[in-house]
Amino acid sequence: MNTTGPHTLSPARTTATAARVLRQLRHDPRTIALLLVVPVLMITLLRYVFDGSPQTFDSIGASLLGIFPLITMFLVTSIATLRERTSGTLERLLAMPLGKGDLIAGYALAFGAVAVAQSVLATALSVWVLGLDVTGSPWLLLLVALLDALLGTALGLFVSAFAASEFQAVQFMPAVIFPQLLLCGLFTPRDQMAPVLERISDVLPMSYAVDGMNQVLHHTGVTTDFVRDVLVVAGSALLVLCLGAATLRRRTA
Amino acid sequence: MMNYARDRTEPPREPAPAVEARALTVVRGDRTVLRGLGFTVEPGRITGLLGPSGCGKSTLMRAVVGTQAKVTGTLDVLGHPAGHPALRPRVGYVTQAPSVYTDLTVRQNLDYFAAVLRPGRRHRDARGEAVTRAIDDVDLASHTDALAGTLSGGQRSRVSLAVALLGTPELLVLDEPTVGLDPVLRRDLWHLFHTLAAERGTTILVSSHVMDEAERCHRLLLMREGEILADDTPAALRARTGSDTVEAAFLHLVDEASATATRQEATR
């Protein structure tokens, strides 16, 4: 039986969904504050932890500017969509003329907007106050951060399908994010890892997210590596969003 | 678009049923929850779905709106197979547990669902009117700006009902919409259901535990353990069982069915 419905996006329904998600967030000012302030605090902390070695701050700081949006959007999205599933609103929406793509794009749009605000704050503070030394344009940093946020949203949406409770959902954070964090080159350059691990890190999207940040850090213009990084992160985000759409079932047991 | 011209060329006989089920079977987990049901729901009328807890009322309603998996047999809704995309704007569904966003206000909830039903800036005014009307219909005008999460249980389930009223659906599927409401409100809602059926020609399929509500339905489907015990008008049911109330008629039929089941067990 064909119950998947039309796959065409309706811009009006997508923006209505995004506006609804943001409105929900607005009723929760503490979450907004945490989303915006925590990255700023962490980056500041990092700056003074590496007070004696500004170079280390530059490289780890830039990487973190890409990792924050990924992790926070992962968490926020996985909980938000899990709630949507358990509260019955997802069932209701899917019984209405709403495309799955509209719902997913709505979430991506809303959390993308939050990520822009978050990244603008953290990047501006790092570059202009904390003296993060970026060779390239801070706009490119922002672009990578935004794509990272979309990847986080996509991963969160996807794993929420496999979580039956909020407890399980937050446990997916260490399961999905930590291995990528360890292997992305933040702690050791990837070419110094055991060959097997390097191979694995080659297929993990966060490796490209962090590499993209470092490309901007060290090069003035847009390098081919940077283009590759951006394409890989964007492509993975899109792929995982499609997988996430496939986990939304109009008919459930 | 699909072509449904065939429906139009047929001579108008009896109005086609709003819902028609044949050999409808649903499996949930490893239990067969609905066992080969056959029934029809007349258009423009209120059909009550009654039966003990766990007999499969919600499952039946989920099958009708197309959210239930593992449905076999035939189930046609408004001339389409249940769950057909064309039905989504035409069918309103209220789940048993209120499904609204607790972190949005009443109006914000309705605004969003209205935008899903009729998207676009063009319809903004029409949407605003539909939202206000739905809020008035469920008597929540004094709480439009309250968060759904801070409402009482009955108020929240009325928000959920209001969402289903938004798009002027042709078929309303209401899963125990009056549970936890006081007698005055229940009377008002039933009055609303009758108005919808009479003035807008809305077909209503409503489940209930409260037997005096059964008397207010045009037709009743009595269920027990995934089967339909009776499909009749309240008056005919009372007459057939020689009872004064639908409640007594229902108990009579349930006892009769249990006795038959026990006898069959014994002879096996």
Ligand SMILES: Nc1ncnc2c1ncn2[C@@H]1O[C@H](COP(=O)(O)OP(=O)(O)OP(=O)(O)O)[C@@H](O)[C@H]1O
């Ligand atoms: N998600 C599920 N997975 C497996 N079985 C289920 C599920 N939901 C319900 N059931 C079973 O299906 C049967 C019918 O459930 P249903 O919710 O349709 O009953 P109901 O008539 O609506 O009851 P109530 O009046 O209490 O709401 C029950 O025996 C129940 O245990």
Ligand SMILES: [Mg+2]
């Ligand atoms: Mg039920």
